[in-house]
Amino acid sequence: MPDASPAIMPTYGRLPVTFARGEGAVLYDTTGRAYLDGLSGIAVTNLGHQYPxxxxxxxxxxxxxxxxxxxxxxxxxxxxxxxxxxxxxxxxxxxxxxxxxxxxxxxxxxxxxxxxxxxxxxxxxxxxxxxxxxxxxxxxxxxxxxxxxxxxxxxxxxxxxxxxxxxxxxxxxxxxxxxxxxxxxxxxxxxxxxxxxxxxxxxxxxxxxxxxxxxxxxxxxxxxxxxxxxxxxxxxxxxxxxxxxxxxxxxxxxxxxxxxxxxxxxxxxxxxxxxxxxxxxxxxxxxxxxxxxxxxDGVMQQAILIREALISGLQDKLCDASLVSEVRGRGLMIGIQPSTATGEIVKRGLDQGLLLNIAGGDTIRVLPPLVMTLEQAGELGAGIAQILNDVAEQEDNA
Ligand SMILES: Cc1ncc(COP(=O)(O)O)c(C=O)c1O
Structure with a gap:
């Protein structure tokens, strides 16, 4: 995908995707591909997309x-x-x-x-x-x-x-x-x-x-x-x-x-x-x-359950528990501190259909909407684990 139009001041390093539609915790790009939203537009769409x-x-x-x-x-x-x-x-x-x-x-x-x-x-x-x-x-x-x-x-x-x-x-x-x-x-x-x-x-x-x-x-x-x-x-x-x-x-x-x-x-x-x-x-x-x-609507009560589902999805799939040194934050403001390098994590997430973000230089910041299902949360956690496993394996082979 080409860079954003030269008519836009280049104040953001943008990922190569344009979204056309969102529903709940899922965003669809202009080709119809689905992405699990672990960012909520940087903690904005807390009720997800198209909340009735x-x-x-x-x-x-x-x-x-x-x-x-x-x-x-x-x-x-x-x-x-x-x-x-x-x-x-x-x-x-x-x-x-x-x-x-x-x-x-x-x-x-x-x-x-x-x-x-x-x-x-x-x-x-x-x-x-x-x-x-x-x-x-x-x-x-x-x-x-x-x-x-x-x-x-x-x-x-x-x-x-x-x-x-x-x-x-x-x-x-x-x-x-x-x-x-x-x-x-x-x-x-x-x-x-x-x-x-x-x-x-x-x-x-x-x-x-x-x-x-x-x-x-x-x-x-x-x-x-x-x-x-x-x-x-x-x-x-x-x-x-x-x-x-x-x-x-x-x-x-x-x-x-x-x-x-x-x-x-x-x-x-x-x-x-x-x-x-x-x-x-x-x-x-x-x-x-x-x-x-x-x-x-009882949405906030879900935060703790979604958090737990996400973290257990992460822990279950990690090939080595030490790949994550700490999980921080409260509710659905989650910071996952990897012990591996984080350089490619956002890009790898995008390739897998997961929207992730890095904050503070090296922390994976996950900000899912309160309407994410527990199944989606488990999938998101497992997806992050898979990325960390892949990065670690690549480092081992390097
Ligand atoms: C704690 C905090 N304060 C202020 C801001 C600035 O908000 P805005 O980008 O809407 O101006 C942000 C944005 O990330 C924030 O996280």
């Missing part, structure tokens, strides 16, 4: 009203906000169109909080290896040096520490009077599906309470059912002051949210922030259907 509630809601809303602007009341936006409040305990929220924008809103909110406290140059603590998006604020918060390289000058105002290193955060608290917030992904996604330790997150909550900092969770990737609960913080016993999401919220329609409670919910007023499309009727119809499905 979502398809119907989007089709009906597109036929009625797509966009008006935030200059007017938007009933569907208010309805989604109420669903999110009920699901999270957050008090209010700003709707945007992407994960990066949800992070931008949080950065502005934290800076305004600092400004209100009379801090001239407010600082936000962020983590090495974190990913928060590609816009300049979110990029500045991102920990991956390779992604930031060449786009300076970036934003000031971020203090970077290693994940799970609470003493480093305590040291910053002792040194500086200008910290206003801590921004973390509870499970680093792009960084290689690396869950932060629960006692570390609890420690962060304690420090935030002690120093009146805002604890901000980026649940763009972990949220919307992906980890087996609407948001993963529910499983951790740690509640953030600011909760960010996007990706799965619209199951493919672009919608994100920056949710806040307590003092965080009081920072942004009229004229302080905006988005032309943010929370428009079409995207909110999708989000309403997604949140209703998560609350009522």
């Amino acid at each position: 509630r979502v398809t119907q809601a989007v089709a009906e809303q597109a036929g009625r009203l797509i966009h008006t602007s935030n200059l007017f009341h938007i009933g569907l936006q208010e309805a989604v906000a109420e669903q999110l409040r009920a699901a999270t305990g957050m008090e209010n929220m700003f709707f945007c169109n992407s994960g990066a924008e949800a992070n931008e809103a949080a950065i502005k909110l934290a800076r305004r909080y600092g400004d209100q406290k009379g801090i001239a140059s407010p600082q936000i603590i962020v983590l090495d290896g974190a990913f928060h998006g590609r816009t300049l604020g979110a990029l500045s918060a991102t920990g991956n040096q390779k992604i930031r390289q060449g786009f300076g000058p970036l934003l000031e105002g971020f203090q970077r520490v290693a994940p799970d290193d609470l003493p480093a955060v305590e040291a910053l608290a002792a040194e500086r009077q200008d910290i206003v917030a801590v921004l973390v992904e509870p499970i680093l996604g792009e960084g290689g599906v690396r869950p932060l330790a629960v006692d570390y997150l609890q420690g962060l909550r304690g420090l935030c309470d002690q120093h009146e900092w805002l604890l901000m969770f980026d649940e763009v990737q972990t949220g919307n059912g992906r980890c087996g609960s609407t948001y993963v913080f529910e499983q951790l016993g740690v509640e953030p002051d600011v909760l960010l999401t996007a990706k799965g919220l619209g199951n493919g329609l672009p919608i994100g949210a920056c949710m806040a409670k307590g003092v965080a919910a009081e920072q942004l007023g009229p004229g302080d922030h905006g988005s032309t499309y943010g929370g428009n009727p079409l995207c909110c119809a999708a989000a309403q259907a997604v949140l209703t499905a998560l609350a009522e």
Whole structure:
């Protein structure tokens, strides 16, 4: 297959396949070949393809009203906000169109909080290896040096520490009077599906309470059912002051949210922030259907079973258990750490009709939809094992 059209800026290294249709956990390419979807469009189509509630809601809303602007009341936006409040305990929220924008809103909110406290140059603590998006604020918060390289000058105002290193955060608290917030992904996604330790997150909550900092969770990737609960913080016993999401919220329609409670919910007023499309009727119809499905259709309860089926498919088929050194993550955010090289794994997966991904350089990141059948999950796990067996055999023969 030729490269993408020269009319497209080459910002992505694209795999040589074009999809024409999707159904549940299966995508079909333009020749009709089926692929098992272990990626969900990078944690977006959490309910799979053509989920009836979502398809119907989007089709009906597109036929009625797509966009008006935030200059007017938007009933569907208010309805989604109420669903999110009920699901999270957050008090209010700003709707945007992407994960990066949800992070931008949080950065502005934290800076305004600092400004209100009379801090001239407010600082936000962020983590090495974190990913928060590609816009300049979110990029500045991102920990991956390779992604930031060449786009300076970036934003000031971020203090970077290693994940799970609470003493480093305590040291910053002792040194500086200008910290206003801590921004973390509870499970680093792009960084290689690396869950932060629960006692570390609890420690962060304690420090935030002690120093009146805002604890901000980026649940763009972990949220919307992906980890087996609407948001993963529910499983951790740690509640953030600011909760960010996007990706799965619209199951493919672009919608994100920056949710806040307590003092965080009081920072942004009229004229302080905006988005032309943010929370428009079409995207909110999708989000309403997604949140209703998560609350009522029993899909999240499947996450743990699908995970188990996938992992046992993997373990049963591996010719040598030591080919996998660790399986990480929660629910259907799965990181498989191979002990072999990962260079060709995505390409080999594609050849076998499996959609896989590498995150953090060498971790196989598997993000299946919540509607994957247990049989498909077993097949996906076995397929990954087969690839690892083949790679190991090739290395042995080399
Ligand atoms: C944790 C996290 N935050 C933010 C983003 C950025 O989201 P978007 O690509 O929608 O801007 C991503 C995307 O991968 C993400 O995983």
